[in-house]
Amino acid sequence: MSPEALAAQQRIDPTQVVGWGVDADPANNPTYPMRDISKDSKGGLDWPRPALQPETVEVLRSTEHNRRTAVFGTSTPPSGVSGALRRQAFKSSEGKWSHWLILLAADRINVVEGVAADLLAGRVPNIPAEMGIKSEVAHNMPGLIRKVAVTGAVLTLAYALVRSRQGDGRRHPAPPTPR
Amino acid sequence: MLAMDYRGPYRVRAEQKPMPEILHPEDAIVRVTRSCICGSDLHLYHGMVPDTRIGMTFGHEFTGIVVEVGSEVRNLAVGDHVIVPFNIACGKCHFCQQGLFGNCHESNSQATAVGGIFGYSHTAGGYDGGQAEYVRVPYADVGPTKIPAGMDLDDAVLLTDVVPTGYQAAEMGGIQRGDTVVVFGAGPVGIMAARCAWLFGAGRVIVIDHLEYRLDFARQYGPAEVYNFRSIEDPVYFLKKITDSLGADVCIDAVGGDAAGSALHTLLGTKLKLEAGAATALHWAINSVKKGGIVSIVGVYGPTGNLVPIGNVVNKGITIRANQASVKRLLPRLIEHVQAGRINPKALITHKVPLEEVSDAYHIFSAKLDGCIKPVLVPSSINVA
Numbered sequence: 240m241s242p243e244a245l246a247a248q249q250r251i252d253p254t255q256v257v258g259w260g261v262d263a264d265p266a267n268n269p270t271y272p273m274r275d276i277s278k279d280s281k282g283g284l285d286w287p288r289p290a291l292q293p294e295t296v297e298v299l300r301s302t303e304h305n306r307r308t309a310v311f312g313t314s315t316p317p318s319g320v321s322g323a324l325r326r327q328a329f330k331s332s333e334g335k336w337s338h339w340l341i342l343l344a345a346d347r348i349n350v351v352e353g354v355a356a357d358l359l360a361g362r363v364p365n366i367p368a369e370m371g372i373k374s375e376v377a378h379n380m381p382g383l384i385r386k387v388a389v390t391g392a393v394l395t396l397a398y399a400l401v402r403s404r405q406g407d408g409r410r411h412p413a414p415p416t417p418r
Numbered sequence: 419m420l421a422m423d424y425r426g427p428y429r430v431r432a433e434q435k436p437m438p439e440i441l442h443p444e445d446a447i448v449r450v451t452r453s454c455i456c457g458s459d460l461h462l463y464h465g466m467v468p469d470t471r472i473g474m475t476f477g478h479e480f481t482g483i484v485v486e487v488g489s490e491v492r493n494l495a496v497g498d499h500v501i502v503p504f505n506i507a508c509g510k511c512h513f514c515q516q517g518l519f520g521n522c523h524e525s526n527s528q529a530t531a532v533g534g535i536f537g538y539s540h541t542a543g544g545y546d547g548g549q550a551e552y553v554r555v556p557y558a559d560v561g562p563t564k565i566p567a568g569m570d571l572d573d574a575v576l577l578t579d580v581v582p583t584g585y586q587a588a589e590m591g592g593i594q595r596g597d598t599v600v601v602f603g604a605g606p607v608g609i610m611a612a613r614c615a616w617l618f619g620a621g622r623v624i625v626i627d628h629l630e631y632r633l634d635f636a637r638q639y640g641p642a643e644v645y646n647f648r649s650i651e652d653p654v655y656f657l658k659k660i661t662d663s664l665g666a667d668v669c670i671d672a673v674g675g676d677a678a679g680s681a682l683h684t685l686l687g688t689k690l691k692l693e694a695g696a697a698t699a700l701h702w703a704i705n706s707v708k709k710g711g712i713v714s715i716v717g718v719y720g721p722t723g724n725l726v727p728i729g730n731v732v733n734k735g736i737t738i739r740a741n742q743a744s745v746k747r748l749l750p751r752l753i754e755h756v757q758a759g760r761i762n763p764k765a766l767i768t769h770k771v772p773l774e775e776v777s778d779a780y781h782i783f784s785a786k787l788d789g790c791i792k793p794v795l796v797p798s799s800i801n802v803a
Contacts, residue, residue: 271590271739272517272747280512289508289524289557290490292442298544300527309508309524310442310556312534312544315471325469325540333531339722342468342541343691350426353472369429371781378787 299329321349420797421475421550422776427465428784432774435475438546438554443490446558448482448502452575453548453773453795455783456504457605458674458718462539463780466675466688466695466720469528469540477795478504478536479578480548481571484558493559500562502555503745504579506534506543509560520742525556531721532742541721549776551797563749566757573756575794576606576763581752583716583743584610584672588618590714590739591668595619600657600666600706602699604632604644606766606792607716608672612640613761615668624666626653626702628678631789639765647679657706665708673699674717686725694720701726707736715740769793 253259268274280286289309296316300307317325328341357364375383423433438447456479462470484498494500507514508524513533525534526543534556537547546553555562565574584607593599599615601608604627615623623642627633633644650656658665675687675695679702687696695718703713704727713736731738755761768791771779779793 269737269739271741272744274516278515280515284512284523286510286512286515289510290443292556295441298527299540301529303530304527308527308534308543310444310506310534311525311527312540312546313441314475314544314546315473315540317471321471329528333529333721336722339468339720340691346465346468346470349472353425364425364429365431366429369425369431369777371778371785373775374778374782374787375785378782379785382785 299325301329302332303334319349319352321345321352324348419551420773421546422477422773422795424462424470424474424476425472428463428781430463430476430777430780432776435550438552440486440488441554442556443488444557444559445488446484446491446494446555446562447486448480448500448548448553448555448562449485450477450480450482450548450551450553450797451499451800452481452571453477453550454479454575454578454580455549455779455793455795456579457607457676458538459780460784461675461695461718461720463784464676464688466691467539467541468720471540471544474537474539474544475546475550476537477547477549477553478538479575479580480536480553481565481575481578482548482553484562485552487558491558494562494564498562499565501565501574501577501749502536502548502553503561503563503582503749504535504538505561505742505745506536506545506556507560507746508557514560517744517747518741519561519744519746529721535742549773549795551773551799561746563746566753569753569756570764572764572767572794573762576766576792577749577752577756578745579743580606580610580766580792581756581761581763582745582748583607584612585614585617585748585752586741586743587611587670587672587714587716588614588620590712590716590741591615591618591670592712592737592739593618593620593668596621597667598622598624598661599668599670600624600626600703601642601670601672602626602703603671603673603677603717604629604636605672608670609636609639609766609791610761610763611670611672611716612636612642615670616640617755617760620668624657624660626657629786632786632791635791653679653702654705661708665706665711667708668712668714669703669707671699671703671713671715671717675719677717683725693724694722695724697724697726700724704730704734704736707734709734710736712737712739714738716743766792767794771795773797 292310324345331338421435505520506525507519507522511523513521522533534543599620625636625642625644637644647653677696677698680698683696683698687693
């Protein structure tokens with residue numbers, strides 16, 4: 240049964256409820272700006288709609304919307320693996336954590352897709368420049384040196400650990416198989 | 419045209435992109451004259467907002483000159499120089515009719531939890547933003563407002579978001595004459611909220627942050643009492659002690675999900691993304707406000723969930739008010755305040771950067787380098803006055 244049909248079955252007529260509205264006070268309303276009841280729509284989505292923007296690109300729609308909005312953005316339609324994940328995410332409502340976590344995962348995959356797209360277009364992305372290294376040099380040289388030193392130390396340590404494990408393997412050969 | 423191009427967390431570049439086109443009869447195309455980087459753009463830049471796609475152009479704080487209008491646009495003409503509110507609003511729906519222009523129901527197909535916002539991920543509608551030479555502006559008759567004659571362009575561009583958001587933070591606080599107001603966050607919005615608190619009659623304004631240069635600015639600009647939470651150890655205890663143990667009448671969260679100050683929130687919210695951002699400032703606000711007080715939230719959080727002491731909200735009888743600023747509704751009053759000299763928005767601008775150098779502008783703002791409070795991008799084709 241649809242949510243609408245279920246609600247129609249259970250709906251209560253407020254005028255049949257004893258005491259309905261006797262303490263209603265429109266001034267006791269903590270909304271901001273204070274809700275003007277006279278401006279409420281009378282039947283849900285009943286306002287005069289703007290013209291509808293033609294759908295020239297794929298636009299994902301929240302399951303909580305009964306209809307596509309009159310206008311929408313056309314930036315970066317879903318594509319590739321990340322796009323498939325995004326379509327999957329939009330099968331669940333905004334109330335589900337999975338909806339958002341899948342979208343975050345798609346965002347991370349999209350980063351790899353972006354680098355791949357650059358390379359396929361014959362362009363090696365200048366990642367340090369994209370991360371603003373020029374301003375880091377100009378305004379935070381000590382910080383940059385510290386980051387480079389820490390990164391270098393971590394990489395050196397990791398390399399030394401790997402080499403040491405390989406060395407352990409050489410120093411401690413497997414015991415001879417008993418006959 | 420040249421435009422900012424998002425490439426992944428902490429990576430953006432300037433890129434040639436196609437010119438925007440009229441896609442709807444109520445659209446306009448605007449040639450951008452100023453475009454700010456907002457503190458909430460940093461949430462996108464840090465990879466915290468779901469559905470932020472590679473190749474998108476950010477930017478929701480911009481002014482520009484109308485160069486083309488759709489067939490149904492009546493109030494704007496080619497050549498008009500306009501303030502463009504960051505909200506995309508139809509003006510007709512249930513929410514716009516209530517003055518909730520930040521909650522329009524006809525501008526964001528991807529989510530019902532937020533209205534359309536320029537350049538703010540597909541969670542906010544998938545619109546390319548104004549950190550570009552040109553931008554498409556939907557519902558051009560509703561949001562854009564002509565810049566009043568004689569108004570400085572640097573004042574005008576801050577009326578798109580920073581001033582209305584700071585003002586609404588104070589207004590949502592329901593500040594009464596003599597109230598003590600605590601603002602968490604000395605970024606541009608927090609500084610503006612502190613300034614605006616006085617307009618509502620605050621008796622005492624306190625700003626909490628951890629960046630000394632920003633606290634120094636807030637002390638002068640607010641003016642405000644300022645405290646560095648790194649040096650007071652426990653901000654909640656400290657604030658209770660300096661407010662006769664009762665707490666503040668109003669607390670404003672002007673930080674949002676990028677907050678510092680709590681290892682737990684930073685780990686869960688910023689690093690692991692298990693919270694919708696680090697809710698440190700909100701946590702402090704709830705615990706620092708007086709019983710029966712008001713917490714006003716304008717800091718931006720993600721759509722999932724946050725670890726905050728909701729039991730204390732109940733037991734203390736706190737009223738929470740929050741929203742994206744309703745820029746269009748507030749603009750007439752705020753223009754009056756600027757023209758009367760009560761608010762000086764352009765004083766917040768510390769950096770004017772050519773659009774070509776967008777990567778460095780983002781890094782300077784994100785890493786809080788060079789005393790940065792508010793960076794503004796200017797296309798090189800625009801004469802910077």
